[in-house]
Amino acid sequence: MPTVSVRLPLSTTRPGDHVRICSVAPDTSHAQRLREMGMLEGRMLRVVTNSDPLICQMGECRFGVCRRLARCILVEPIPQDAARSA
Numbered sequence: 001m002p003t004v005s006v007r008l009p010l011s012t013t014r015p016g017d018h019v020r021i022c023s024v025a026p027d028t029s030h031a032q033r034l035r036e037m038g039m040l041e042g043r044m045l046r047v048v049t050n051s052d053p054l055i056c057q058m059g060e061c062r063f064g065v066c067r068r069l070a071r072c073i074l075v076e077p078i079p080q081d082a083a084r085s086a
Helices: 031-036 080-085
Strands: 018-024 044-050 054-058 061-065 073-077
Touching: 018 031
Parallel strands: none
Antiparallel strands: 018 044, 018 073, 044 054, 054 061
């Protein structure tokens, strides 16, 4: 039986969650800027804080995304053991 991945907006994650980016909504005027910042499909990130702005960490880089934009980024949770090995 195929595994169904749960996709949810980045804005609904909790601090400490490790997630993989599934999509960045193309209808937002900021989609290109988000992609330039590294918010690319398949990239993994860790949620540092879920306030406004939502703070994410990708590798050694941390950056903030306003909640409105965080709602446009769909992610799927990554199990903790898989996140550590990445």
